[in-house]
Each structure stands twice: as C-alpha cells, then as structure tokens.
Amino acid sequence: MQRFLLDERSFRRSLLWSVLLPLLLVAVLAGVLLWQVGALLEANRWVEHTSNVIGALNRTERLLVDGETGLRGYLLTGERRFLEPHERSRTTLGGQFSTLASLVVDNREQSERVNRLRTRAESWQLYARGRLTASGAQRANLQANLEGKRRMDELRTLIQQMLSVEENLRAIRTSTAQSTASGTILLALVALGTAGVILVVFVRARLVQLDDEYRKLLKQTRSQTEELAKREERFRRVVESNIVGILFADLEGQIHEANDAFLQTVGYSREELARGQLRWDRITPGEYTPADARAVAQLRQSGRCEVFEKAYVRKDGAQVQVLVGAALLPDSDSDEAVSFVVDVSERVRAEVQLRQLAETLEEKVEARTDQLQQANRELEQYAFVVAHDLRAPLRSIQGFVEAIVEDCGRTLNGECREYLERIDFSGRRMEQLIDDLLAYSRLGSTEIETRAISLEAAVSRALEELSADIQRSSAVIRVERPLPAVQADRVILVQVLTNLLSNAIKFVAPSVTPRVRVYARQNTSQARVRLWVEDNGIGIAPDRQERIWGVFERLHGFETYPGTGIGLAIVQRGCERMGGRAGVESQKDSGSRFFIDLAEG
Template identity: 35%
Template sequence: MTAPEQPSPPADPPSRWGTARGAALLALALLLLLASALALTLSLSQLAENRAQVVRTNTILRGLAELRAIARAAETGQRGFVLTGERRYIEPYERATDRIWTHVSELEGLIKHPAAAGLLRELQPLLHAKLDELERTVALRERDFDTALSAVRTDVGQELMERIDATLDALEETERNLLAVRAAQEERSAVSATRLAGLMVVLALVSAMLGSARILQQRADTHLFESDRRFRDLAENIQEVFWMSDPRRTRLLYANPAFERVWGRRREAAYRDPAAWLEAILPEDRPRPGDGHGDEIGDEYRGTYRIRRPDGSVRWIRDRGWPVRDAQGGVRHLVGVAEDVTAIREAQEALVRANEELESRVEQRTAELTEVNLELDAFAYTVSHDLRAPLRAIHGYTEALVEDHDGALSEEGRHYLRRIGASALRMEELIRDILSYSRLSRAEVGLRPLSLDALVRQALSGAAAAIEETGARIAVEHRLPDVRAHPPILAQVLDNLLSNAMKFVAPGTRPEIRVSAQRWDGRVRLWVEDNGIGIAPEDRQRIFLPFQRLHGPETYPGTGIGLGIVRKSLERMGGSCGVEGRPGGGSRFWVELQAA
C-alpha cells in the first residue's frame, strides 16, 4: 500500500543556513513543548486537588444543612408529642436522634480545617445536651403533661437550640469562606491549565508545521529521510490525533497513530477513502457548507462532535484546525489536533446529574418540613377551637354563681371564683392569640399601598379605652410615609406594639409613647418608642418568639404571643422587626416594610 501523497517541495533547495535554522527552531519548539507538558501535568494535578477540596467543602455544607434539619426535626417531633401525647410524633423524633451522630461522624471525617474542626468539637456536647433535654421531656410527657409543659417553658431547650444554631452558623460561615478561597484557587488552576493546554497545542502545531515544512523543503535533499523521521517522532507519539488534509480535494494527507486508537479505524482506509473521516461523525454533528471545510477557509477551525467507532461506541471529539498558506496567501493544506474529550463530557454530565439530584433532594426535604409545619398549624387550630367551648362554659358558670349565689358564698369562695374567671379569660386570650398566629401561616397576604398615617390613627382609635385607662400620652410624628402592606395584618402589628408600650411600664408610671418613621433605599422603618421597663440586650431576639415571657402573668398580664405575631406578620409581608434600648430607659421597637 502506498503512502499518501505529500505536498510538493519548494522550487529551490534550501541552503545549509536555512536547514540549520529550521532544525534549531524545531528543537526549540520541542523543548518548549516538553516544558509546557511538564507545567501542564503539574497544573492539572493542582486543579484536581483544588476541585477535590471544593467538592469536599460542598459536601460539608450539605451535611451541616442536613444536621440542622435533623436537629429541628427532633425538636419538632418532641414538641408535637408533648402537646398531643400522640405516638406518631415520636417516630420523626426517634429517626432524627438516630441519624444525628451518623452525620456528625461523617462530618468529622470530612472536616480538616482546624477552625472548623474546633467548632465541630464544640457542637458535639451541645447536641448531647439537646438530645438529653429532648429525651427527658419526652419521658416527663409520658408520665404527666403539666410537668413536661413546665420543662419546655424553662427555655433550656430553646437556649440549647440557639447555641447549636449559632455554632452551625459559624461552621457554615467558616466553610463558605474556605469554599470561596478554594473555588478561586480552582478557577486560577483551571485558567492556568487551559492556557498551558492551548500553548501545548500551539507548540505541537508549530512543531508539526516546522516538521512538515522541513519535509517539503528537503524532498530533493539527501537528508529527506532524517527529516521525515523527526517529524514522525513528534507527530506519532503525541496522545492527540494530529492530522493534515488537502481542503481543495477533501483528501486526508496524514494522520498520526492516535487516529487508529481514537477512531478505531485504520489510517490506510482513511487515506484511500476521503469520506471515511466524515462518515464516522454522527449525521447531526457533521459540518455543513460554510463551516470552514470547503473552498473558503478561515483563519481557524474549532469544533466539537461525536464519532461512532466500528464497535458501536460513541466518543466525543474536540477538533482544532488551522490553514497553512503559501507565499501568496493561498491555503496549501490544513493541519489540526483532534482530542478525545469523552471523559471530560461524561464528568460534566455526571456533575449536572449530581446537581439535579441534590436540588431534587432539597426540594423533597423542604416539602416534608412544610408538610410537618402544616400539620402542626392544623393541630393548633383544631385544639384552640375545641378548647374555647369549655372555657366559655367555665366563664359563664362562674358569672352565674357570682350573680345568683353571691350572698351564699364566703369571701374566700368569691375570691376563688374571681380567680377561676380571670384564668378562663386569660386562657381565652391565649387561644385567640394562638389562632391569630396560626392564621398568619396560612392566610393569603396581598400587599398594596397603604397610608401609615391612616393606620396609626385607626390603631389609636381602637386603643382609646386603654389610653384613657392608663393615661398614656402618645405623640405621632406626621406625615408618615406610605408603605406596601396587608391592611388587617399591619393593623394588628400596630395594635400589639401600642398595647405593649402602654402595658410594660413601672407601677405608678404614666406611659409616654412616640411614633415616628424614616425612609431610605425603598424601605420605611416605623419606630414605636416608650418609657417602659426596657429589655435586656440578651433578650431582644428571644421576645419575638412565641410563648417567650420575661415576666410572670401576675406582674404583667398577657399570653406571650403578641410579639411573635408581630414577627410572623412582618415576615409574611416581606418586612422585618426588632428592638433597641432607649437612652434614659425604655425601648425603641421598629418594623420595616417596602415603601409604596
């Protein structure tokens, strides 16, 4: 079988100086190629290490999120069991407690950074303490509801959960910082590897072109054989497919042995049949007219396509080609490098599948948590309605006894009846607040522009009796900016804040309240300032949680849900709330909403 026809030699034989110069350039290109290959090997090694660190950090972040969700699930199951006594709430609690230490053990094996490892060690005794507290409360509930409820109200479990959340937040922040650093390192390594790979391709092409040029120039020279051997040493030992074609006759002039390994076909067959190269390409990936394969040749060809080998397997190929022009600018032939990138494409597809699977798992777990929360809301709503009927009966019978048998009762008996009536009223208020809080989670909240001035006037009108009873002085700074909110929900927020401002004052103190607002960056912050008893800095977050009381009901009556309703209301309207200390005593409560 004859070798493929080679391009014709130049008209004049090369000079000795030209031959030496060509050999020197080829040797220099080979040295640069070797140096680039070494640098690329080191760069790819660094890239693989950085990528492994990024993957591990992402795994740690997912593990921390799952650990937080498991701890929350354990607490939710425990509370559901304490409130209802139903065993179905124990199952998610027991599953969560069984899984916690498995996740902790996995995180211990993944976390290597000293700061993150230290935070994980700090987290473990907190998890032990939290699980012990949950176990004790469950055991108490199996014996007695009131004892278990009293244990829950000590806030020990809430404080442990807050410390666990704070430690997990610190761990996640540490890992996110590490992820940012490692991702930047990975990106730099990838850029460096890409540049080195491009340099290698260019150097390989330059070397091949120099070798080809020497072959063409030395055909009539006695050193033709040596030049041809050098060219083949270069082209036939690289892992990529080096090819040369004649674009005018669509004929493959040369392909190195890597062609047989990648295409799975003999080179001689490709030399004989000009269409063999293209026929291996899948029909949908084949080049079309104008793609740079016909008579009009651009400066560079780049393409990615799939080929089907004789054994039926499909491989992804990344191909690059350049025209070699003569002195007049015409295209003499095309040279290029084709690379099998199947492993890279499969890795990319695997990464996409992994991300889709992760998103699916996150959506599934979010849906599960949402379902649990909806069940708890429905339970609270049902219990609240079922409790109101007997409370009304208790209150009604108490009033009837006082009205019909007041003379027959002793002072101690009347005192007991008054306490029973007050307790029934307080329980009625608690149920009403629970219903309000539960409705906030289910209600459709449509926002529209509202006048804060009008809503504040409405709230003051509704609180007229309490203002008269307490003698409160309320100053409103007009004109208040308009906001986007839900009218009934914002009205309840204002009513709760004004009610608290009038209630929580020292005995004998006349309430002094100031209402003002400020606007910036498309937001409006409304302030309600009072001269009350104030709130310690460590309690300023806790008071916005349901059932969190800083004082007993005998000192300041209430249910402990009012500020929880405020926080939940603001969250549903896309806002936020908080409290600050006031110079000279008192508090400055604020709520923030979108400006209209």
C-alpha cells in the first residue's frame, strides 16, 4: 500500500488536475453557457419589444396626421369626402392607444407620456368636433385653424420625444444582444474544447478494449453477412431459375412481382403485370374462393399457409390446376406475401421443391431472427460489462481515499479534507449511477414471467423501502384501498413503484411537505388496470414530458434534486417488459400524475 501513497503536495496536485478540475470546469461551463443563452434570448426579446413600441408610435402618429389632414381638407373645401381619413383616425385611435399603453407598461416614464398623449389627443378630437359643427364662416376662421395646428404640433412633439427614448433603448439593447451573442459563441467554443479534452483524457484508456471488441464484432458481422449473402443468392437463383412460379402479392389480391414461370403458367405478359392488370383474386374461379379465404386467414394468423390445390384462369380462358403455398414477408408493412405456384402435372417434383423452398424461407427468417436476438444480447451484455467494469476503478478510488484518511488524516489540512469529501461524494454518486445502469440493463436481459400480483402488497413493499426518505421528508402518503391485482413480475413491479414514489417525494419545492396520493382505476371492458401516483410537486412543462423517459435525462441540476436520471427510464422499460406502459399528466408548478397501465390480474 505504501508505494501507492502520495505525499500531501503530490496528492493535492494529482487530485486537482485529474479529478476535481475537469468535473468542476465542465459543470461551471455548462451552467454559464445556459445562463448566457438565456441572457441572449432575453436581450433579443427586449430588442424586438422596443421595435414593436416604435412601430406602435409611428402608427399612432400616422393616425393623428391623417385625422388632422382630413379635418383641414374639409375646413378648406367643405366637402365631406375629405372627412374619411379623419373618421378612420377617430375610430381607430382608442384601440391604438390601448396597444401602445400595454407595450410600455414596463416603463413608467413612457407610460406617463402615453397618458399625456391620449389626453391631448382626446382634447384635439373635442376641438375637431367643434370645428366640424361650425358654420361656413366660422370654419374659415384662421385663428381657430391655427389653434388646431398648435395642438397637433404638441402631439407630434410628444410622440417624437417617446420615439427618441425608444430609439436609444433599442440601440442599447441591440448592443447588449450583440455582445451577449459573441460571449455565448466564445463560451460554447470553450465548452466544446474542454469536453474534447476530457474525452481524450478519460476515454483513451478504453479505446484499446473497444477496438478489440469492435474487431471481434466486425469479424462476426462479416461472417454473418457473407452467409446471408450466400443464402440470398441461392434464393435469387431459385426465383430466376423458373423451376416453379413465384409471385409477390398482397393479401387483397394485387400481384406486385412475379417470375417468368408464373407468367407463362397464367399466360400474361410482364407489361400487363407492370400495369397492375394481374390480380390473383380475379384469375381464380369462384369455386376456389373459400380455399383462398382459408389461406389468407392462415397467413394473417401464422404468417404462412398450407399448400393447397386450386386453379387459375389463363388469359386465353383455359384453366390450369396448380399447387399454391405462401408465406408473409417478415419485413413487410403491408401484409405482402411470397407465393409459390407449381403445375400439378409435375406434382411429385413440385411438392418436394415446394417443401424445400418453404423450409429454406423459414430457416432464413429464423436465421435473421437469431441474428437480431444475438446482436441484442451482445449489446445488452456489452452495456452490462462496461457498467460492471466501472466498479473496479471506482472501488480503487474509494480505497485510496480511505487509505489516505487512515494514514495521513492527521497531517492533512482543511482544504485536503474537503477534497477527500468531494471525491467520496462523487464516488457514491457514481456508484448509484452504476447500480441504476445495471438495473436498467437487467430489465432487457432478464427472463420474466408475469402472474397475478397484488398491487396493495407491491405498494406496501415499495413504501417500506422508502421509509427512511418518507420519515426524513415528513411526506404524507395516502393509499386509496382496496387496490386490484395485475399481471406483472413482482420484483419489477416493486422497482417501478419505488421509483415513482421516490420521485413524488423528492421533486417538491423547498419547504413544501410532500403529499402523495396512490389510487387505481379499472377498465373492465379492456381488462386493464391503471395505477396513479399523484403529487404536489414542482410539475413538468408539457414540452418536456417526452424527455423525462430517456436514460440520463434530467430537467434540474444535481445540487437541486439529486439523482441519476435513470429512474423513469427504468419505469418505462419495466412496464413495457410486463406488457404495459407508463405515462404522465402534469403542468409546471401544479404537481404531476404518473400512471402505469397493466393487464388485470
């Protein structure tokens, strides 16, 4: 052990550069970047807001000018047609002032100017109504008309003052937005560079092992690909050999592709096939319709049908007796099937070949299925091994921390002890993350067998596991009994309920006592049970509710709400393994209602 111990000075340097600095730097950069992006969005919003105020002021000025112009034209000519812009201005100004007032509500001085502007505009409108009712001689009164011009000049001056204020605000806010954008870009580049350095330092040790694994998988994949290519080549040769008729058709009757042997059997050309004129239901005599219906039912039920005898009507009107066998294509989304058609005159040879082709097709499907299953098992095993291998270096770090505390505890100063506590905290957090990752991986690899499980017993067990958290938070849990039974795996069901109840207790606002309600609703028509977990927590915005089910997805910082970000992923995957699903109904700051939906027990 002694040769692994570091003196205080070396320990502090190694600790600072290899552990704390990268982690803290990434966290700080991420937080500052998020703050910077928020500041940029806020600055751009204020620039746009100021532009809207300026636009509203310009529209208000145009309405006032239109009103004055219309009034002046009428006073000079006495013609009513000049009053149209004046009337339009009079009816529109009220709404325009309301819009302007709502835009500057955040600016007390501008709000006061809007009120003065509205008051003066109303005074001008009273003056205008008086001028409109004056006699012909009074309308020509120069002194009265000059009074109207004086009042309008006051309105324009006040609007120009407001425009000047808003233009200055827009210039300041635009400059702020530009500087914020530059800072955001620079910070993003720094964060990207830091992340790259961290990846190089901490992932490099795994590259050799990953390369070996990749080469092994690549070798296996190449071998499987070559074998698959050989099988596909054999199948292609069978189709093109025209030993038997082969066609690809949907279950509604349309034939999409066929080889020459089939076209020769029914007497149609490939051009007619390409034009969609060839349908197996139209060239089948009516007495064989029940046999076709049974074959279609077998295909829908099991993916293949038994070989049966029927007849086709050739293009020249003659009937030809054939043996038909079919199987659904495994990768088809439209119930497309491949069918083999053999002339009955060569029955013996055709039956042998048809069985061989059917077996080959089945083996091909099974081989592809096995390949996919094997790939899934390898990926799950790989995730398990990676998470499991992380335990060894983690335990080494924790062992060194314990050794340093035991051997050098009295010689370490307060700063070093703080470093050790941070390492221990990070280690425990990493250990929880590994445990959750392993639990999530096991959900995909463990064989489960569902049976009738009492929801009451499962909820009680989950509450027992959370008793310490409930006592520490003084949470109030109300379970509305009785709860029905469901089809589930007991261990997975308790794990799902524990995660949901833990989140309900954890995600509450500071100084708020968690209150959780657990109840169930049965859908007898569909034989389903939905269990609800309702809380008084901080809620989830609708646009973020899809994200919470992903692995490592967190909507809040670890310091605010501790956790690994895997709990809800385990809930969703566990429900899917048990033949059910999970969901949530929530609004921000209004609590959440999570549910799991399972079959009745």
